[in-house]
Amino acid sequence: MASKNCIIETKGLVKKFDNFEAVKDVSLCINEGEIFGLLGPNGAGKTTFLSVLATTLQANGGSAMVNGFDVSKSPDGVRKSIGMSFQDNSLDIDLTAKENLWFHCRMYHIPENQINEKISQALKLADLEQFADREIKKYSGGMKRRLEIVRALMHEPKILFLDEPTLGLDPQTRRALWEKIKQLNQEKGMTIILTTHYMEEANELCDRIAIIDKGRIVALGTSQELKKSVKGDVITLETRNNQAFAGKKFKFVKNTKLHNGEISLTVDSAEKRITEIVLFAKKSKIQIDNINLKKPSLEDVFLHFTGKTIREAELSAEGQFAERFKASKPELRAR
Amino acid sequence: MWNDVFTLAYREVLILTKIKIRILGLIFNALIWLVAMGFGLSPLLSISGVSYFAFLVPGMIGINLLFPSFFGASTLITDRQFGFLKEMLVAPIPRTTLVLGKALGLSFYATVSAAMVLAFSIILGFQINHWWTIPALIGIALLASLGLTCFGLALAIKIKDTQSFQLLGNFIVFPFFLLSGAFFPLDQAPWFIRYFSYINPITYAIDAMRQITLGIGHTPLILDLGVLFGFFIITLIVAAKLFDKSE
Incomplete structure (x- = not known):
C-alpha cells in the first residue's frame, strides 16, 4: 500500500538492460503537489527511472505506484494520471505543429469546444504562432523542444514528467518555461517531476531534489538541506x-x-x-x-556525495564508453 | 474508444495524403496491370465463360489491396524511429485501440487504391450489373485490408527496422500475391498451389468479389466473408498482445 502522502512511491525499483543495471534498488516517495528534481549526470539512470514510472519501460524488480496505480498491474490508470515530455523527439515530423497539438488534445479527451483555444494558448506559450502550419521536419531543434513541452502541459495532468525540459534552450526561453512550470504547480497543484543536469535549474525550481548517480539515489532533500549536509x-x-x-x-x-x-x-x-x-x-x-x-552549492553537494563534479561524472562515463569501444571487436567498429 | 480510433486513423490518412507521389504511384500501378495483363491476355483466354479481362479485375482489386495494406504497416517502424510512438504509448489509450486506429487509417488508404482500380476497370469496359455491387466490393476490400494491415502491424512490432521489414515483406507478399487465384482459377491448378491458396486470406477476398460481380467462384460467399472477418479479429488480437508485451 502506498503511504498517504506519496503520489509516487517506489520500493526497491530495479531496471536492467541485459547485464547493465540502469536503475538500482531505488526507493522513493514523491509528495503530492511538489516539484521534484532528479539531478545527475547523463547516463545516471534518470530517464530510465522516469520511463518506468511513465509505463514505457517495465521494471525488472521492486514496485512503483503512481497516483495509486501500480505501474505493472494497471498501466492504463497510470497513463490517465500523467503527462510527459521526452528528452528526444516525440512529435510527428510529417504533421504540422497545429496537427500535432490537435492529435494530443484528442488522445487526452479534451472537449471538442476547448481544443482550438488550447492550441492557440500552447502555440503562444511556445512562441510558435507564426509557424503553426509548418511541418515539424522543417522545425529547428529548439522549436521542437518548445512545442514538445507545451504539448505535455496541454491536458493539465495530475502528474507531469519532464525529461530534461530545458536542454538546448536559450536563457530567456528557459526562464519563461520555469515560470510556467512554477505557475502550473502553484495554481493547479500539479505534481511535477523533472530530470536535469543543470544545478541552477534544480536549485531554482525544485522543492526537493534527489541526487542520482550510477542508478542510485545518493542524497535526497530540499536544496537547503542538501547544502547543509555538506x-x-x-x-x-x-x-x-x-x-x-x-x-x-x-x-x-x-x-x-x-x-x-x-x-x-x-x-x-x-x-x-x-x-x-x-x-x-x-x-x-x-x-x-x-x-x-x-x-556550498548543489555542485558541492554532488561532489560531496559522489567524489566527482557532475561534469567529471559525465566525462568519466564518456571515458568508459571510449574504453569499451576500443575493447570491442574491430569488425564491429568498422560498421 | 471509437473517437480514439477515428483520431488515430485520421492521422494516418493525413500523412499519406501529404505524400502525393504515393497516390500517383497507386493509380499508375493499377492501370499498368489492368491494361497489360487484361488486354494482353484477353484475346487468348476466356475463363468460365467470362473474358480474361473481366476475370482479372477482382484479382487486381485484391492485389492493389495487399501491397498498400501490408507495407503501410511499416509506418509503425518509422513512428518508433522518429519517436512519435512514445507519444502514443504514454497516452491513456489501450493498445488494442492504438492497433485498430492505425489499421483503420491504413486500410482506408488501401481501400481507396482498390476503389481506383475498380473505377479504371469500369472505364475500360468492366460491366457492373447492379449498383449495389460497388459498395459491396468496397466493403469486402475494407474488411480484407483490415486483416492484412493488422497482420503487417504484428510483424512490424517484432521487426524493428524498415529494411528487414521490406525484405521479409517481399518473401511473404509475393506468394500471397501469386497464389491467390488472382491470375488463374484454382480448381484447375495443381494440389500444392490449391492448398497454399486456401490458407491465403486474399484468395477469399478475390473469390467473394468474383462471386458478386461475375457469379463465378470456388467457396460459398458466407465462408469467404467469415474467413476474412476471422482473419481480421485474430490478427488484431495477436498484434495488440505483441504490442502490449514489447513496448
Whole structure:
C-alpha cells in the first residue's frame, strides 16, 4: 500500500538492460503537489527511472505506484494520471505543429469546444504562432523542444514528467518555461517531476531534489538541506603543492578532497579560517595561486556525495564508453 | 474508444495524403496491370465463360489491396524511429485501440487504391450489373485490408527496422500475391498451389468479389466473408498482445 502522502512511491525499483543495471534498488516517495528534481549526470539512470514510472519501460524488480496505480498491474490508470515530455523527439515530423497539438488534445479527451483555444494558448506559450502550419521536419531543434513541452502541459495532468525540459534552450526561453512550470504547480497543484543536469535549474525550481548517480539515489532533500549536509563552507585552493595541503591535518577541517588540481576543504565559518590556511602556506613556503571561499552549492553537494563534479561524472562515463569501444571487436567498429 | 480510433486513423490518412507521389504511384500501378495483363491476355483466354479481362479485375482489386495494406504497416517502424510512438504509448489509450486506429487509417488508404482500380476497370469496359455491387466490393476490400494491415502491424512490432521489414515483406507478399487465384482459377491448378491458396486470406477476398460481380467462384460467399472477418479479429488480437508485451 502506498503511504498517504506519496503520489509516487517506489520500493526497491530495479531496471536492467541485459547485464547493465540502469536503475538500482531505488526507493522513493514523491509528495503530492511538489516539484521534484532528479539531478545527475547523463547516463545516471534518470530517464530510465522516469520511463518506468511513465509505463514505457517495465521494471525488472521492486514496485512503483503512481497516483495509486501500480505501474505493472494497471498501466492504463497510470497513463490517465500523467503527462510527459521526452528528452528526444516525440512529435510527428510529417504533421504540422497545429496537427500535432490537435492529435494530443484528442488522445487526452479534451472537449471538442476547448481544443482550438488550447492550441492557440500552447502555440503562444511556445512562441510558435507564426509557424503553426509548418511541418515539424522543417522545425529547428529548439522549436521542437518548445512545442514538445507545451504539448505535455496541454491536458493539465495530475502528474507531469519532464525529461530534461530545458536542454538546448536559450536563457530567456528557459526562464519563461520555469515560470510556467512554477505557475502550473502553484495554481493547479500539479505534481511535477523533472530530470536535469543543470544545478541552477534544480536549485531554482525544485522543492526537493534527489541526487542520482550510477542508478542510485545518493542524497535526497530540499536544496537547503542538501547544502547543509555538506556541513560547512568550502574553501578551494590551487597551490604549487596540493599534496602537502591535502596531507596536513588542520583541526578545523572536516573534509579534504583533492580533484582536478584543486583542494576543497570543508570548514565551519570559512571567513575566520582562511587566514590560518594562508599562514600555514606561508610557513610551509607553498605558493597559493588561487584561493576561493564559497557557501556550498548543489555542485558541492554532488561532489560531496559522489567524489566527482557532475561534469567529471559525465566525462568519466564518456571515458568508459571510449574504453569499451576500443575493447570491442574491430569488425564491429568498422560498421 | 471509437473517437480514439477515428483520431488515430485520421492521422494516418493525413500523412499519406501529404505524400502525393504515393497516390500517383497507386493509380499508375493499377492501370499498368489492368491494361497489360487484361488486354494482353484477353484475346487468348476466356475463363468460365467470362473474358480474361473481366476475370482479372477482382484479382487486381485484391492485389492493389495487399501491397498498400501490408507495407503501410511499416509506418509503425518509422513512428518508433522518429519517436512519435512514445507519444502514443504514454497516452491513456489501450493498445488494442492504438492497433485498430492505425489499421483503420491504413486500410482506408488501401481501400481507396482498390476503389481506383475498380473505377479504371469500369472505364475500360468492366460491366457492373447492379449498383449495389460497388459498395459491396468496397466493403469486402475494407474488411480484407483490415486483416492484412493488422497482420503487417504484428510483424512490424517484432521487426524493428524498415529494411528487414521490406525484405521479409517481399518473401511473404509475393506468394500471397501469386497464389491467390488472382491470375488463374484454382480448381484447375495443381494440389500444392490449391492448398497454399486456401490458407491465403486474399484468395477469399478475390473469390467473394468474383462471386458478386461475375457469379463465378470456388467457396460459398458466407465462408469467404467469415474467413476474412476471422482473419481480421485474430490478427488484431495477436498484434495488440505483441504490442502490449514489447513496448
